[in-house]
Amino acid sequence: MTNKTDYYEILGVDKGVDKEVLKKAYKKLALKYHPDRAPKDKKEKYEKKFKEISEAYTILGDDKKRKQYDSFGHDASAQGFGGFESSGGFSGDNLSDIFKDLFESHFAQNTKGYTEQWGESSFRGAYNTRAGDDLQYGLTIDFEEAVFGCEKEIEIRKHVSCDSCGETGAKNKKLEKCDKCHGEGRITINQRTPFGIFRQVATCDKCNGEGKIPKQKCRHCNGQGIVNDKIKIKIKIPEGIDNDQMIRVEGKGDAIKNGRNGNLFIVINVRPHKIFKREGDNIYMNFPISFSQATLGCKISIPTLKGTKKIKIASGTESGTIVRLRGEGIKNVNGYRTGDQFINLKIQTPKKLNRKQKKLFEELAKSE
Template sequence: MAKRDYYEVLEVHRNASETEIKKAYRRLALKHHPDKNPGDKASEETFKELSEAYAVLSDGQKRATYDQFGHAGLEGGGGFSSGGFGGGGFEDIFGDIFGDIFGGGGGGRRSRGRRGDDLRYNLTISFEEAAFGLETKIQIPRHSECEACGGSGARKGTSPKSCPTCQGAGQVRYQQGFFSMTRPCPACSGAGKVIDDPCPECRGLGKTKGKKTLSLKIPAGVETGNRLKLSNEGEIGSQGGPPGDLYVVITVREHSIFQREGQDVICEVPISFVQATLGCELEVPTLEGKVRMKVPPGTQSGKVMKLAGKGIAVLQGYGRGDQLVVLRVETPTHLTPRQKELLNEFAREGGEDIHPMGKSFFDKVKELFG
């Protein structure tokens, strides 16, 4: 049967880039891989055809020859055969495309050490600490290298031995139909070594549970949900792999009188009816202590006054927000008879002239409803 066009096999255009060809091969090869279709001869043949097409089109020189002369130009010149793909074996291509999925890769390469797990630490801080930052210490429960065996997992005075099953490679080769593939050695779990006499302290793990104290600098301006990353402060790796990272997740406690809105601080301050009417000088709390602020006569409830630069620092930036003071006029309650009498006299004396907002509102009501 005549061979199909290689571009047709990989479902790409003739001007497809190297990246497009690789992506197409990966997609189709995953679909037809023998491991996913055990016993399916059609899929095995399709996978063989895909690999043959990729071996040619991924090689610039072979692709140029194929584009000019077709299949005939490759006969006897390094095309696909049961013995390999030209200058490089099938395992080279297989390892490049599928190494991260099937743990494959030719050449008897040792498996790499496993990276340690990332850790999370929840840290709760005060409103003021979030505003100005702080330096503190935290204690992290995590594993550390076993001191008794130096992390080898073997009893002191002994050492791990090369795995007899994989000869220390960490991988074993097996046949899957037409193809030869590799997988982690089941005897040593890919470590390449076995321990005959485990360390009694860590039971052969090479690590023990413990705690580590870390100094931590929280920058000014953080808020709930922010994360700080401490590289290489997570769990230790295995088989010589690097440690993971530590993520410190911030929670800011609510404040009794302050609220945050971006970089601004909101503070509601109650004032009396007399203070709002006649004006006054108030002592207002801020994050850095009390300041005096003048309230003009005739102030209405809800009026916002700004204290510039009294807010929260910009995280990893410059400057600070403001403090916004919201004035709340309190209506007097539990009046004595004399106080009620004075207020009634006050109302009769002033009439509508002392309530400009109310007069304006009711004038508009009359316009609407008559």
């Protein structure tokens, strides 16, 4: 049992509030207690409060988690419902997601604005969190290419910076001062409330906070600074990669104006091999040997990933005997070990015999 403060209480809202109210309450508190804005002697207090607020919103902002919380309170995790505390539901990742969401929605609906005290540093910090979309691309490669690694070139359509205007959106990169915010990037809104006039500063919606606007729109991107284009990207496929594994190519996702590029994820599909079957880092194959080879013993040449290998078959080998060649499998994609090759020996019973062979078998039968 925990004696933590109620999440609704932390956010200062009633239990039945809808999502919008909840989000607003969170935003207000998160901005107020953002650690960057703490006075020197209150850093710890702000951090603690900020963490509390964020944790509360992580739970209540998620419909499923909120329902669990409403039914079981802080003990939801103890009920085995995949609760939030034991599973580390409140993680840094989550927090940054919420934060990104928080700031992005600010930019999207910039008339709502932020309070005047909102420091310059958090303003810029927030801006830097903007990122283009992540992209996914399915790539089919040959069995050998997966085993030994390779380099591939793919062509994808994605958002890229407009070359003509250098992402400014302006013809000949010529910008002028935004007339709405006089180059400040921010505008002041006076809001009449029951408590008096409340001054709010908001990002300028004409220049998106940049303070500058194109003299004339760039024609290539229609002033967006970003265009949709087909581009070629070289991908390094690591040795040992397998079906459904993913390669992350940093910064090759969609571009976004004044933000960093998203990432590109390559999902690998491997074509099957004619002879070899792969399971993990091991490879498996069937290999036929003749009745006399199995009976008398012999040396045979076996195909391996790197060529052929001679192996000895003992006399009296039975069909279905498995031969293991250590280290002839696939090198693990993480480089930890190399798998083995397994050969299933299949004895072929002769179906057609010539006269001489038939005579020999008959003699064999007589001696048995």
